[in-house]
Amino acid sequence: DIVLTQSPATLSVSLGERATLSCRASQSISTNLAWYQLKPGQAPRLLISAASTKATGIPGRFSGSGSGTEFTLTISSLQSEDFAVYYCQQYHNWPLTFGPGTKVDIK
Amino acid sequence: EVQLLQSGGGLVQPGGSLRLSCEASGFTFSRYWMHWVRQAPGQGLVWVARVSSDESNISYADSVKGRFTISRDNAKNTVFLRMNSLRADDSAVYYCAREGEQPPFDAFDFWGQGEMVTVSS
Numbered sequence: 023d024i025v026l027t028q029s030p031a032t033l034s035v036s037l038g039e040r041a042t043l044s045c046r047a048s049q050s051i052s053t054n055l056a057w058y059q060l061k062p063g064q065a066p067r068l069l070i071s072a073a074s075t076k077a078t079g080i081p082g083r084f085s086g087s088g089s090g091t092e093f094t095l096t097i098s099s100l101q102s103e104d105f106a107v108y109y110c111q112q113y114h115n116w117p118l119t120f121g122p123g124t125k126v127d128i129k
Numbered sequence: 130e131v132q133l134l135q136s137g138g139g140l141v142q143p144g145g146s147l148r149l150s151c152e153a154s155g156f157t158f159s160r161y162w163m164h165w166v167r168q169a170p171g172q173g174l175v176w177v178a179r180v181s182s183d184e185s186n187i188s189y190a191d192s193v194k195g196r197f198t199i200s201r202d203n204a205k206n207t208v209f210l211r212m213n214s215l216r217a218d219d220s221a222v223y224y225c226a227r228e229g230e231q232p233p234f235d236a237f238d239f240w241g242q243g244e245m246v247t248v249s250s
């Protein structure tokens with residue numbers, strides 16, 4: 023199975039600051055990577071697919087980059103509604119696997 | 130508007146059974162592959178099962194193989210997860226999710242709101 027590692031586990035950020043989240047794959051997954059946002063009591067939300075393609079309706083402050091084994095999700099200017107847990111997921115090989123998540127909280 | 134409305138969660142004893150449902154609306158359900166993903170308390174997301182648009186392709190995570198059954202009724206726009214021989218470590222919030230336009234290797238573009246399943250005596 024492909025193992026995804028996310029860092030940091032928790033990221034404390036002030037409103038308006040930039041947040042950079044990392045996801046590393048145990049083997050190359052090309053650009054077959056998605057990012058999801060998860061808030062308590064809500065449905066998970068797709069942010070980014072194919073490593074860098076924003077999903078419909080996702081604000082411009084979210085961006086994704088990377089290929090192979092190293093990926094980054096960047097939130098350029100954190101808003102209050104962005105405090106959540108973010109998961110990366112690979113869909114390059116079966117079984118599909120998720121990273122352990124990065125919690126973004128208020129500094 | 131795409132919606133996935135889940136139902137069927139609850140408290141069940143170890144060894145018991147439960148069936149989760151996920152009713153879709155706002156899109157042509159019969160065209161899309163569907164998945165179930167779970168999140169145990171304090172843990173991350175784990176893929177559970179998938180079913181292709183016509184049920185010809187079905188897969189399970191090793192942890193649930195032989196105990197869980199995924200199925201769908203395209204006439205009723207609904208995907209199901211039948212869970213038998215439930216164990217304490219099956220306790221989790223279960224989400225249904227729609228796979229994007231390029232199965233079987235695409236992201237999950239819409240998710241249900243989740244249903245809590247608690248396995249306890």
